[in-house]
Amino acid sequence: xxxxxxELEGLIPALRRYARGLxxxxxxxxxxxxxxxxxxxDRERQFRSGRLKPWVFAILSNVGRSAYRTRRRExxxxxxxxxxxxxxDPAMRITVLxxxxxxxxxxxxxxxxxxxxxxxxxxxxxxxxxxxxxIMSRLSRARATLAERLEGAExxxxxxxx
Amino acid sequence: MSGAEINEEDLLAYxxxxxxxxxxxxxxxxxxxxxxxxxxxxxxxxxxxLLHGALDSVAAExxxxxxxxxxxxxxxxxxxxxxxxxxIATLVAFPVGLAVGNYLWDQPTRQEAMDIxxxxxxxxxxxxxxxxxxxxxxxxxxxxLVTWLTKRLDVPVKAPxxxxxxxxxxxxxxxxxxxxxxxxxxxxxxxGERYTLLIERATPQAMTAFRYAESGNIGAFYWIDxxxxxxxxxPADRVRLLKVARAVYEQLES
Numbered sequence: 001x002x003x004x005x006x007e008l009e010g011l012i013p014a015l016r017r018y019a020r021g022l023x024x025x026x027x028x029x030x031x032x033x034x035x036x037x038x039x040x041x042d043r044e045r046q047f048r049s050g051r052l053k054p055w056v057f058a059i060l061s062n063v064g065r066s067a068y069r070t071r072r073r074e075x076x077x078x079x080x081x082x083x084x085x086x087x088x089d090p091a092m093r094i095t096v097l098x099x100x101x102x103x104x105x106x107x108x109x110x111x112x113x114x115x116x117x118x119x120x121x122x123x124x125x126x127x128x129x130x131x132x133x134x135i136m137s138r139l140s141r142a143r144a145t146l147a148e149r150l151e152g153a154e155x156x157x158x159x160x161x162x
Numbered sequence: 163m164s165g166a167e168i169n170e171e172d173l174l175a176y177x178x179x180x181x182x183x184x185x186x187x188x189x190x191x192x193x194x195x196x197x198x199x200x201x202x203x204x205x206x207x208x209x210x211x212l213l214h215g216a217l218d219s220v221a222a223e224x225x226x227x228x229x230x231x232x233x234x235x236x237x238x239x240x241x242x243x244x245x246x247x248x249x250i251a252t253l254v255a256f257p258v259g260l261a262v263g264n265y266l267w268d269q270p271t272r273q274e275a276m277d278i279x280x281x282x283x284x285x286x287x288x289x290x291x292x293x294x295x296x297x298x299x300x301x302x303x304x305x306x307l308v309t310w311l312t313k314r315l316d317v318p319v320k321a322p323x324x325x326x327x328x329x330x331x332x333x334x335x336x337x338x339x340x341x342x343x344x345x346x347x348x349x350x351x352x353x354g355e356r357y358t359l360l361i362e363r364a365t366p367q368a369m370t371a372f373r374y375a376e377s378g379n380i381g382a383f384y385w386i387d388x389x390x391x392x393x394x395x396x397p398a399d400r401v402r403l404l405k406v407a408r409a410v411y412e413q414l415e416s
Contacts, residue, residue: 012225013223016220030228030371033229034228041233100216111213140171143174147205147209
């Protein structure tokens, strides 16, 4: 089934956000999104029906599993820097992204898909190809780890919301 | 209270607003008597706020041009079609199978692209500082320059016009990149800042996205496309470098 290009294009901002949470770094995140988009187009005949969004997020979840992390480890001599984001408290961003990066991949994916991307638990289970009980236990562990890591960042967070 | 059994999953779903009204009321009743669970839920909700605060700005950014461009390309032309098709054919449509990522960036392509980036950064460091002899053949002989380099590299060499980005062509030279010949074109901006574009022959089927590398205060965007590898190096101002790299890419594509 052909994919609606415009619909796919409309998903890019959310895909970039998800990828940034996974990779923690702008360049690697956009590489992931680009490869996911190309892969989605390449396999569009495999898209049966239903919603495009979870299908593309599933592809991006898979893309994020290996290639980009190993690439960065292999090339220590070449540094990859991030541009500052406008409009966000950089210290808070760094703290949160660092706490996220401490999570195992599958917990990070689960947390981002539910808490940030707003997928239901069932959709998240389908995207990641695991039972819903697994999603719940990953979520529970991810939240416990984050809570430990973010304890010191609480003040910053409160100040931000005021 | 209702006496309903409340478990961890209910608490998580409550924090994420995923419960129906009935269940939510039951959890409310539970929380009235269990302040420690109330505190956990508050902490989880704050995590959600923090995550949104750290990441939502990404979704609000303008989408980088190369991502929109990716949608309008004909990917099959560039892709290692058979290998990917075979890999995909073994996967069910949804959910996606494992390890797709490995096919996207196979090790040889990754290595090839990295070698191009390294060659570009090295060449830039050596030649961009040259005051009197930055190039072998000057821009006044541009036609000769590109004909000569095309012949030596055995890939089409064009000198993109970067005047829209405030850069004028100084000229170019032939340099070694590993055991291969490469072209190095040099541009200069109004403040004397220099950009170099390295071009060399690459594996015909290989294709990469734009990648960024940095060494010292020099940055490079590099990519492989259509049988050639490119590295655009210049001062490590990524915003400007990317803009120039896109201009190069667009002109080389046409």
